[in-house]
Amino acid sequence: MNDGLMPTWEGAICPFCSKGKVGPLQTRSCNGLPRCRCRRFGCQKYITPQHLHPLFTATRGPEGHSLGTQAAVLLLRLANVPLSSIHLVTDVNHKAIERMDHNLCLLRKSYVEKTLKSMTFGGKKNAWQDVEVDESVFDKKLIPLEEAFSPAKTMMWEQWVGMVQRGKPESLVLIRLSPQPTKPRSPGPGPIKKCDWKPIADQWLKDKQVWVWELPTYVKMKKVVLPNQKRLTVK
Structure with missing residues (x-):
């Protein structure tokens, strides 16, 4: 989060109830994973750091991977490593790699369109x-x-x-x-x-x-x- 690649949810409006404010990032005692939590009494929802992120996901099942693994896949893709090689090196589901690569292309496209105006x-x-x-x-x-x-x-x-x-x-x-x-x-x-x-x-x-x-x-x-x-x- 310090490099700005993943913005923090602390102090933001809760994306679930749209009323409460989100607290700081903390480690849950039950699973040891970092989570933010809505401070509103009627909500109290836990929010993952990568919630609504355009590249990183919190998917469960065969396409779900830890945040560190997803960051490794992103760095390999930024180094122009082929998708097939990333799948062999990281043992990440190929559909998850293809989805991240597609989202990365969309991000680049939106950035070019934004800077093109100026x-x-x-x-x-x-x-x-x-x-x-x-x-x-x-x-x-x-x-x-x-x-x-x-x-x-x-x-x-x-x-x-x-x-x-x-x-x-x-x-x-x-x-x-x-x-x-x-x-x-x-x-x-x-x-x-x-x-x-x-x-x-x-x-x-x-x-x-x-x-x-x-x-x-x-x-x-x-x-x-x-x-x-x-x-x-x-x-």
Whole structure:
């Protein structure tokens, strides 16, 4: 609790009666487990430290594990250890590991969506900055024929565009695009269209002291006049 990963229930409103205040964390004499307790006379409910926690649970049965074991599973998952390896190392039920991994993804998603609202690009006091923009495709799926607008275009792609300010990796912004369906054998949805990119650029980059990259001219046609007045067109 000292690291803030698990907030304390002490002093909070009881989640069961919604009236009484929760007392400090204490160890129960019957089982030796830490519990908080509602101080209201008509309630007196015991509350586990991980009650309503988005990652840790107090489940009974084969999917129920101690708080220390769940913390070990979380640390292994944060170290990118595969789920199958975590199951073998900790002997934790695979469904419990998959549920924690799913909840962890939801937490990351909500954090990104929250910080995305306060993210800004560009410099201050006329200090120009570089912002790198790229797009990528992560997944694809076939559309059922009865739901497709065209029977020839039944492949839907998951395409994202990412922006990050150079030298500031925490400024990463990910925006999901909505590309049009393609033929099943198409290699991809194609590059981002101008109609999709313009509103994104206006929202994030317009008037933000950001450099605009222009396509360089590597080869250019030139007309040359020789001494004998003969004209040549060269690269």
